[in-house]
Amino acid sequence: MSSPANSQNVGDFVNQLLHHHADDDGRLLQFLIEIQGRYGYLPDEALNLLSQRLRHPRAEIESVISFYSFLHRIPARYRIYFSDNITDRMLGSAGLQQRLRDGLTTSKGVEIASTSCTGLCDQGPALLVNGHAIGLLDHQRIDDIIDLIQRQIPLKEWPAELFSVSNSIHRRDRQMQFDAMPGDALRLALDRGGAWLLQQLEASGLRGRGGAGFPTARKWRLCMDTLASDHVVVCNADEGEPGTFKDRVILSTDAHSVIEGMTLCARVIGAKQGFIYLRAEYRFLLPQLQSVLIQRRQQGLLGKSILGQVGFDFDIDIHLGAGAYICGEESALIESLEGKRGIPRVRPPFPVQHGYRGLPTVVNNVETFWSATRIAIKGAEWFKQAGSGQSAGTRLISVSGDCSRPGVYEYPFGTRIDTILEDCGGSPALAVQIAGAAGNLVPADEFARQLSFEDLPTGGSFMVFGPQRNLMDVLQNFAGFFRHESCGFCTSCRNGTRIVDDIMRRFLTGSACHTDLERLQSILHLMQKSSFCGLGCSAPTAFVDALQKLPAIFDGCLALTDNGPCFDVEASLSESSDLLRERGSDHA
Numbered sequence: 001m002s003s004p005a006n007s008q009n010v011g012d013f014v015n016q017l018l019h020h021h022a023d024d025d026g027r028l029l030q031f032l033i034e035i036q037g038r039y040g041y042l043p044d045e046a047l048n049l050l051s052q053r054l055r056h057p058r059a060e061i062e063s064v065i066s067f068y069s070f071l072h073r074i075p076a077r078y079r080i081y082f083s084d085n086i087t088d089r090m091l092g093s094a095g096l097q098q099r100l101r102d103g104l105t106t107s108k109g110v111e112i113a114s115t116s117c118t119g120l121c122d123q124g125p126a127l128l129v130n131g132h133a134i135g136l137l138d139h140q141r142i143d144d145i146i147d148l149i150q151r152q153i154p155l156k157e158w159p160a161e162l163f164s165v166s167n168s169i170h171r172r173d174r175q176m177q178f179d180a181m182p183g184d185a186l187r188l189a190l191d192r193g194g195a196w197l198l199q200q201l202e203a204s205g206l207r208g209r210g211g212a213g214f215p216t217a218r219k220w221r222l223c224m225d226t227l228a229s230d231h232v233v234v235c236n237a238d239e240g241e242p243g244t245f246k247d248r249v250i251l252s253t254d255a256h257s258v259i260e261g262m263t264l265c266a267r268v269i270g271a272k273q274g275f276i277y278l279r280a281e282y283r284f285l286l287p288q289l290q291s292v293l294i295q296r297r298q299q300g301l302l303g304k305s306i307l308g309q310v311g312f313d314f315d316i317d318i319h320l321g322a323g324a325y326i327c328g329e330e331s332a333l334i335e336s337l338e339g340k341r342g343i344p345r346v347r348p349p350f351p352v353q354h355g356y357r358g359l360p361t362v363v364n365n366v367e368t369f370w371s372a373t374r375i376a377i378k379g380a381e382w383f384k385q386a387g388s389g390q391s392a393g394t395r396l397i398s399v400s401g402d403c404s405r406p407g408v409y410e411y412p413f414g415t416r417i418d419t420i421l422e423d424c425g426g427s428p429a430l431a432v433q434i435a436g437a438a439g440n441l442v443p444a445d446e447f448a449r450q451l452s453f454e455d456l457p458t459g460g461s462f463m464v465f466g467p468q469r470n471l472m473d474v475l476q477n478f479a480g481f482f483r484h485e486s487c488g489f490c491t492s493c494r495n496g497t498r499i500v501d502d503i504m505r506r507f508l509t510g511s512a513c514h515t516d517l518e519r520l521q522s523i524l525h526l527m528q529k530s531s532f533c534g535l536g537c538s539a540p541t542a543f544v545d546a547l548q549k550l551p552a553i554f555d556g557c558l559a560l561t562d563n564g565p566c567f568d569v570e571a572s573l574s575e576s577s578d579l580l581r582e583r584g585s586d587h588a
């Protein structure tokens, strides 16, 4: 339970916080998260003090708060967010949410809402209560939560098993079968030199595991070659793509390898400063990650003169996100690390040239750093013996949805979809969604296709839809997700996501007409061509796939009569203008 807020104790707490971090305004978001963690909301007194001490107008601080879904100005004793990912919906999350609402109608200070994917799709349905994740929800668990809230039991006294998160790893290939000992990769890199390490990475063919697949060695080299007083390493642990949870499993089972990979990168590019940007939904991993950092400092693997090498100084700070999917985009993530709203930056310059606080910065995914550690120890040849064509090695896949064995699987690139479906107990399936809501919707007659950069690239999500599913439900869920997560910066995405969602609702309710179908196609095309960042450009992918490959699901939902235009453009755009005002976007 949070502490009650009064001017005196809020002032003391905020002053201490600011003092501890030398009034560093780049930590604004972290200050807000800590203040909310203490009081359950962001009191006026705290914002006034932050504004004074950090010399930021109060309105600017409010604008940062309004950008992040998990920051609140209104007190609530319990804030409960149900994961609204499609796989949670398929497991009955809407009914469970209603049961909780019904059970708590007379309870005061309880806020119940939905949020995007919480990263527990292998143990859904899931929710967050005051930022803490609870999975495997069923009627009994919901009734237990109702009872705890009605009796006003503080969260820290709730039964620990409610918050237990397990890691279901069903298939280990060469990378997961190998246990990397802390320090082994670093010792080799110090022995043989940064040039050797870069050469190994280059020869291995490792590409970024976040989805875009940029060659890792090239990124590190570009950053290393940019002259600057310092360089920065950032681990993107903002795993927000619906259906993806393999980074959660890596961080909870082998954080040493991830941090060692970051330290290898620091050695190559000459960085002293590193960050792990951890999504708010994975806050439960924070104590464990902090303890790994402490252990590594004690073992001489982080901090000053790493492994006795004078001048090799590198340390890592963990920053939390606050519920904004767009912060998974690397330039938006850097904005958020600097304490601002996570709006993607204009590029070029790219982060490797001008990143965190203007310094050349490498941003890589959790799995990329984890793999770099293995490549340093086992070598490029070992790594690339697995894989296909332009896609070397193995990668981790998060499997969820209609299958009997959801969890994490490691496969060589080039593995066919039907192989994965057999392994996870997902056959026969109607379709699978590769790479989260922004990826490809693959129908059953294409299950011979392969996961690889050449065929179906993926950030690691694999959602299975069984024969009983209505794919229109799936598409409408994706449309709602993008409408919520669009940062509102550019017109085509801000308006496009809202219009697509409105049209999809019409299809779902059987009131769409042919004009809607045509408008949907043209809006999707516009978004792909003119959105500012990857979110807007990739949001149409699943809809375009469905229109091309599964047109019957749209045709079957058209209204029987078509009396001309039935979509209210004015209403949709006026709602979008409201959003623009609300988010204070500066670019239309």
Ligand code: SF4
Binding pocket: 326, 344, 485, 486, 487, 488, 489, 490, 491, 493, 494, 531, 532, 533, 534, 535, 536, 537
């Ligand atoms: Fe924001 Fe535009 Fe990117 Fe959409 S495409 S998330 S509105 S910058």
